[in-house]
Amino acid sequence: MKFHWFWPFARSEELDWARSTLRPGETLVTEVIDRAEAPAAGTTHGVTVLRDLPDVKRSVGRMGWAPSRAATYRERAAIRRRHWKSNEYDLFHLHYVNRFTDTFTRFPTPLVMSVHDVMPHNPRLGTRLEHQLLAHMYKRPNALIVHHARLADELHTTFGIPHARIHVVPHQVFPIDVEPSPRPEGPPLLLFFGAFRTNKGMEVLDEAMSLLGGQDVRLAIAGHGEKKLEDLALDMARRDERIHVSIGFATLREKQELFQAASVVVLPYTSFASQSGVLHDAYGHGRPVVVTDVGALGDTVRDERTGFVVPPRDAAGLATAIRRVLEPDQWDEAAAACKRIAHERSHAHIGIRLREVYDEVLR
Structure with a gap:
């Protein structure tokens, strides 16, 4: 054949x-x-x-x-x-x-x-x-x-x-060069990764970070796409020293370093009619997720117990879910599920x- x-x-x-x-x-x-x-x-x-x-x-x-x-x-x-x-x-x-x-x-x-x-x-x-x-x-x-x-x-x-x-x-789930690391030490790091499009919910994440203002939690935004969203990401970093932004294409090595450093991967999409490659990158690195209930995201994460699901455009719900998934027992359970799914896929x-x-x- x-x-x-x-x-x-x-x-x-x-x-x-x-x-x-x-x-x-x-x-x-x-x-x-x-x-x-x-x-x-x-x-x-x-x-x-x-x-x-x-x-x-x-x-x-x-x-x-x-x-x-x-x-x-x-x-x-x-x-x-x-x-x-x-x-x-x-x-x-x-x-x-x-x-x-x-x-x-x-x-x-x-x-x-x-x-x-x-x-x-x-x-x-x-x-x-x-x-x-x-x-x-x-x-x-x-x-x-x-x-x-x-x-x-x-x-x-x-x-x-x-x-x-x-x-x-x-x-x-794509193979990675190293074994998924345990939970990173230090202040928790959230990762927002991939193409910047209007439906990705960056503005909702911006509001959620404001609601998390009293917590020692950091955010890495990495990717590129629509100019207005690149500008928004840079503005978020200017307003909040907890936020770091990297605009541009991430090589495979850079992507792996970002996911290994992250505690949680966030996908606050506002609309979606697909499955997510970023979600499966999180699985490959053993990282719990917080996603919105759009496309296949909500059903996937609920069924596989790899994190938390919130309604789209709900900044308060997003902030609450981030707090919950960072609790040690919740994080450990979700990370173990991610590793299991990575093997199955x-x-x-x-x-x-x-x-x-x-x-x-x-x-």
């Missing part, structure tokens, strides 16, 4: 999942964007990485942004199409969907599509049109993969996709589950 993965934003630590999906003698080709943080090109244990997809141009100005992005997206689709038409592969897996180029493209078969966001975080075309485009796209693959049963239900309810075509493959286990989906599609 030979498989094709279109996975533009893959990182090196994620490729063990691809290797765990293969059986002896099989091969897999994955296409990624040619950028600094991409995996190295080449073949290892049957998995070939092609850094053949162009990156977006960063310095085109406001007027040139849309035409430049459109040209880049078309070029990526054209490169991918050559693989799709090559007759080399037994199955195709679309890990990333661009609704602007993929809604009306002719898909190969058999095709498996990963649905990370049932609805986009930012519906740029308006909710109604986005729904129509996604409904057309979701109905065509042989199988759809989501990371939680809650998202499978949303796909079925919102888009009418039959449950028989939806498969739940949990989010893998290793690349080896998740690779086997993904291969079961492939086998069903290929029957």
